Every structure is written in structure tokens, then in C-alpha cells.
Amino acid sequence: MDKQNDKPQLSGVKEIARRANVSIATVDRVIHNRKGVSENTRKKINEIIEEIGFQPNILASRLASKKVNRFVVLIPESQETDYWESPLRGIGRAEDEIKQYGVSIVRYFYDLNDKTTFSKAAEKILAGNFDGVLLAPSFISESLEFTATCRQRGLPYVFINSDIPAQHSLCYIGPHLYQSGYQAAHLISFGLKEGKILIVNISKEIDSYHHLLRKEEGFRAFFSENDKVLNKLVKIDIRNTSEASIDADLDWAFEVHHDIDAVFVTNSRVQSVAHYFEKKNIQDKILVGYDFLSENIEYLKRGIIDFLICQKPEEQGYIGIMSLFQHIVMGTAIEKEKFMPIDIITKENYEFYSN
Amino acid sequence: MDKQNDKPQLSGVKEIARRANVSIATVDRVIHNRKGVSENTRKKINEIIEEIGFQPNILASRLASKKVNRFVVLIPESQETDYWESPLRGIGRAEDEIKQYGVSIVRYFYDLNDKTTFSKAAEKILAGNFDGVLLAPSFISESLEFTATCRQRGLPYVFINSDIPAQHSLCYIGPHLYQSGYQAAHLISFGLKEGKILIVNISKEIDSYHHLLRKEEGFRAFFSENDKVLNKLVKIDIRNTSEASIDADLDWAFEVHHDIDAVFVTNSRVQSVAHYFEKKNIQDKILVGYDFLSENIEYLKRGIIDFLICQKPEEQGYIGIMSLFQHIVMGTAIEKEKFMPIDIITKENYEFYSN
């Protein structure tokens, strides 16, 4: 049809080579910042690239290149709760999408109750030959040690699920903990204009305890900032996570504070409190906690848990890998901080929720 | 390193051709179900494809092919509210991702207040040469007429935002209206154990009115199914959407029902009620409505709107285009119905929400 366009403008490396009067091999060298090109030619070629707004054809590039990129993942293994299965699923989904681009992913897991498993895995990773790391830095000092070495070697890493600020990570992908606690407070206060609220922290690991504190802070901030003088807060920390121990602690709390109207559990262990409620046939108290886990959802369905706050764990894994991919393979810019939405899950909407 | 793998197994069309003792051109014909291959060869090649689990290299395929796919979008233009800008943004995002695969997207818009604009655009689309359609079927009978022709021509189409069931669409991507109303009811009832609730439908188009009804149905169902005898429901329909008219109607409603404690607006026009509340300095009533629009968010921030239900409009556009792409270009299977999550937006989490 378009007779005038018989010879469409060349727009690729070929055209650049033609204009610069060099071979396409040299153009390729400049595009990829490889050495062995005179300053003059480099400058000329870069100008032409600028001028014609050259965008490399990523399909052709990947097809021609035999280079493979090896990513490695270091996250907690699933235990007690199956929370970490979700990020893992997201990682798998990302892998499926990008394996045709020559990316392979190796997975390492550590035990959240044993720091040494983290360090051992980290060592293995450093011994291997990887191009990018996706890391859940649950143990602060061990993570710092690991990332220091990565940085030194120019091995880029991405944090998911919890952040260690100012560590030169490529980016952080995960929840805004403080704000999610604040959100939980609003929900409870919306249903309970006046009354006593129990905050429950359940966790045996000291390290991740700091996460729970951030949520608790946000939760408390809501009440002090919004002048909710009619709401009183009390709290208990439960470090022994056996059912018997949790039950005993809750027994104690409800005995001392017979007038508790609502309970906020700062993590996915809300199921333990729900279980307790069910056993004791407690029906009139508001219960809010975290995470889209099958057990939690069961209690949500039965009306024992009122709200679950959820932060797209699967998406965290998916975006984590894709961020590495964008940066390392595609060479595009990525956001420094990607906070997950604070999703509110109820009996009515859980079946439409996508992690 | 792997000396034993000097000659890695060929796995592509070449290997199939070798095993079948034919040329790769013939293999290509079979892969794409093109005619001009004897039943015998076709069968043999298909067996080999099965046997080696052949997966075509989509990069190479797209690079070699000069075929372009033309998608067309038919959605309402942005007016009154800027709701439709979001799906449009999602469509643009999808376009950016897949244009390297030879996909181009043409956009048509119709006026929600004028059915004829829909039909005219539909006609133009049918006159053009397209490979796939993304359609918001706001006008039922006009849409049916259009899709009948599409089906006849083998032109696949995807519905977004609202569904017309059993129309052989490739898929539907959008909200579950009934359930979102049910969700709104739960939220209000959580904050209001006892009291009178006003349902407000604001819309001048009769056709899309049916959507609002579905939400209202869900809303009412919550109260009847959950034995909320202490909550009373009243409703008004507002068909003249000028500010003065809305205000007058609300004046009337609050005069007749002086004891209204909460208001549920069945669409994004919740901002009109919020505006009214602000003018009249009404602060003690719960207000719940729909959609992440900047004006609505402003009222959310100021505490006038309590909750917004939102159904990822941008995502609808994005997924809509990607579904066409998956089906037409990649040839992969897609889900028949993709319901959007029912997101609950509050003052606390709106800034982390991604459409």
C-alpha cells in the first residue's frame, strides 16, 4: 500500500553503523559499554544513538546472546505458618515468565529459628556464581555481613518482606509496617467507639520481633493522634508459641482485663487467638490480625476473625524477581522502594483476593 | 565444562525436521496448523512434537515474523468522573509491554449518554481490519449486535468492567458487583450495629443503572441474610446529576428520614454526597461509596467518606489487553472469568493502593 515507504528507515544497529561509518560490531561495543573503542568513535556513535532514539530490540538481543543470568533467592523456609509459600509461588511465576530470557533461579532457605542456617546459606551463595540476589533479611546483623560482601563484589541484591534501610539494596519490596498497624487501629476503632483493646505479639524469634513493634507503634499512634480517649490499650507478648502456653497467657490476660472488647494480633498467629476464642466460645470480641493463610481464612469465614490485613506476599516474590530482571537483564530503572498495598480482607472479599 | 554435552540435544524445529525427515518449513506448517501438508507427515510431526515436548521459542518466532496484530479498544470516554482514565492507563501499560511483539492498539471512545456513539464506533471497528477487541459493553443491545457480527467473523472480543453472560466472549474482566455491595453492607454494619441506612443511586443512564441494582441487591442481601433486624434501609434514586438537583433530593431524604446514620452510594458519585455533607456540616454519618477517584480520595482524607470500594480499574484495562495478547499472539489458554478483588480503601491505605 504505502509505496512511499518502500525503503523504511533503518533504525537498528545497522543504521547506526551506516551513519557512523563503522561496523555493527563496534556499535554493539558502544551500546554495551564494552572497552576497546576509541573515544572518538564512541562519542560519534553515542550521538547517533541519541539522535535516532535507538531502542535495542530485546527479542533479537536475547535470541542472539548465549549469556545466562543466574539469580539466587534466600528466604525463610515454610514452617509453623505457610506464609513463605506465597512469595515462593510468586518467584516461580516470575521464573516462568523470564526463563525464555535466559534467567535461571536457585533457591536457598533458612530456618527462622536458627540464624546459623542463614549464614551457612549465605556462604554457599557467595561461593556460587550468581548475578543477582533476592533476600529476606530477617536477621539484621547476618544480613549486613552478607550484603557487605555482595556490595564489594558488585553483586546486586533486592530486599523483600522487611527492609534494612540505607544498605544500598537495589530496592525494597514489602509492607509499610507502621501504616498497616495504623490501619488495623482504624478498623477496630470504627467498630468499637469505646472500650479496651488487647494487643498481642506472638513470636519466639527476637529478631523479627522488631517488625511486630513497628506495627504496634502504628497501631498505638492511631489512638493517640486521633484523640480516642475512650479506647484503652493493653498488651501481652507471647514468646512460647505452643498452644497450651498461648492459651495460658490469654487466660491470664482476660482474667486481669475482664473488659477487653477487641484483640489485635500483630502477625499471622492471629489464628491461635481465634482458636482460643472458638474453644472458649467467645463471640462478642473484635479480632484483627495479619495474613492470608488458609487457617486464618477459615476463622474469617466463621466470623471469628473480623479483618485480616494482607500485603500481597506472592506479589512480593514476583516483583522481587522481576526487579532483578529489569535491572540486570533489561537494564531499565527500578523504583527504590515498592510498598505493598495494605489490603483489608473480610469474609466477603477473601475469595476474590489475589495474593 | 560439561564435555559430555558438546552436542546438546537439538530441541527446536530443526530437530523435529531431522527426526521427521522433512524440512523445517513443513514443521512450521504443522505447528501453525497451516494447510498443504499430507495427513501422514502432519501426524508424524505432531507425534514428534508431543514426544520431545516442543515449546516454540516465542522470541525467535516474533523476531522472524513480520505479522502485526491489531487490537482495538471500545470504552466510554472520560466525562463527569475520570473513572475511565484508569483502564486507559492500564491499556497503555500493556501496550508498552507488548508492542515489541508487533501489537498495535487503536482506541475508540463512546459517550455514556449517547448510545448512537457506541454504534457508530462499532461500525468503524467492523470496517477496519482488527484481530481482537476489548469492549466495555455498557449498552446491552448495541453490544449484542456488535458482538454477533464479531463472532460471525471469528473476531475475538473481551469484556471489561461489566459482563454480558453467555455471549461467547473470550473472557470477562471486572468486578463482582453483587458481592461488592454485600461487602459495603458489612463495613457499614460493622460500624453501625443499629440504625437507618440510606441507599443512593445516582445515574442518568438507564442502561448502566442495571449495574447499580446488582450492587444494591448485594447490599440488601447482607442485612436479610445476617438477621440485622436493627438496621433499616431506605433508598433514593437520583437521575438528574446536577449539584442542585442532588442537593435537593438529599434534602428531601434527610427531611423525611431524619434519623439516617449511614449512606451507601452505589457508584463513584459518592463525591456528590460527600460534597453535600461538607456543605451541611454533617459529620456523624457513615459514608461508603465506590472508586479511587481523586475527588473521592480528597473526601476520604478529610474523613467525610469512610470507605471506598475499588476494583482495580487500571488492572482491568491491563489484563484485558494482556488476555487478548495471550490468546491471539501467544496462543495460551486464558481464564473465562477474572473477577477483580474487592478492595477496601481508607484514609490509611489509599496512598499504597495501586489501581
Place this chain on the structure above:
DNA sequence: CTGAAAGCGCTTACAG
């Protein structure tokens, strides 16, 4: 510092 040539795994005319 630079270039000619082969090749990535497909698709597409074209010829038979």
C-alpha cells in the same frame, strides 16, 4: 581499536 562472518530459532516468500 576495528570488521567480516556465522549464528540465535524461527518465518516467509518462492520455486517446484
Place this chain on the structure above:
DNA sequence: CTGAAAGCGCTTACAG
């Protein structure tokens, strides 16, 4: 009904 050959836009040795 089938095949040989050119080509998609890059990358990669290799040779100079």
C-alpha cells in the same frame, strides 16, 4: 504437498 534459502536484529568469537 514439500524444500532451499534469505532474513528478523542482534551477539559472539575470531582475525587483524
